[in-house]
Amino acid sequence: MRFFAATADPTALDRALAYPADGPVAALTAERIREEIDANRFRPEWIWLAEDEDGYILARALWWGRADSERPIALDCLQVRSTVADPAALATGLLDAGHATFGTRPLYNVSLPGDWRARSELAQAVAWRRESGARAGLSREIERLRYEWTPAAGLPEAGGRLTFREGSDEEVLDAFARVSSGSLDQATQDELRTKDAGQLAEEDMRFYLDCPGERSWWRLAELPDGTLAGLAVPSATPYNRNVGYLGVVPEQRGQGLIDEILAEITRFHAAEGAERITATTDTTNAPMAAAFERAGYEVAEIRMVLEAPERA
Secondary structure, eight states: OEEEETTSSTTHHHHHHHSOOOSSSOOOOHHHHHHHHHTTSSOGGGEEEEEOTTOOEEEEEEEEOOTTOSSOOEEEEEEEOTTOSOHHHHHHHHHHHHHHHHTSOOEEEEEEOTTGGGOHHHHHHHHHHHHHHHHTTOOEEEEEEEEEEOGGGOOOOOOSSOEEEOOOHHHHHHHHHHHHTTOOOHHHHHHTTTSOHHHHHHHHHHHHHHSSSOGGGOEEEEOTTSOEEEEEEEEEOSSSEEEEEEEEOGGGTTSSHHHHHHHHHHHHHHHTTOSOEEEEEETTOHHHHHHHHHTTOEEEEEEEEEEOSSOO
């Protein structure tokens, strides 16, 4: 078996694009892949193939990054032909080859419909992807709900108990750290097992500064007397406006203030003309999921995230 990037020879990229978008797990079309390549989010060196001794392509992996990323951020698509007897083993080899070249193990996002567990063919396709991810070092699994808001849902009420203002970097860092305490977000809980709240706050801030959104959008949420209540970080992806980050400090939880913070983010994006706002939360974070639903957000898909316990 040969594993190689689409830079290996002059025909490799065309062969990668010709690979069929088959199987029950949604895959990208050649047209969409070309669009991402043109935007520098897919790159030939991040597109990997597995071929047998006869030169027949048996598997394809597409890694994604931002236009200015030095290394890929996420595995966006992983396919193995249905004729392969052990798809998990072949996929593991392909992932290992890519990871060794990148010098990192990017997370793997698997986008799924809400009923995927009840569909046997789809459940089997997910099973070998999970197995190959675990074998390749992506052993931490988080299942997330991806929500969408559109203008048809109407704007959530502003509330009125909180005021919002821009904060200094020091104030925002402090807010990130305080909001993370007791968070129900699984990734946050996992990160806090190996680092303190201040370190995580610095990482979170760097992450959102690197996103397409603007730092000037971020707001501290305060009670009328100036007491910090939470943080609102409207953000963006390369495709849509995004909720980004939001939370309430521990001592102010249980009063429904998260609804006002989410409303602030939603109303901000809507005022900027957003036709779609995306958001995600863990399936285990029932309070946050309920807040999204109260604000008119609807579940668009389930996203299974496979990642390394300590991402390189």
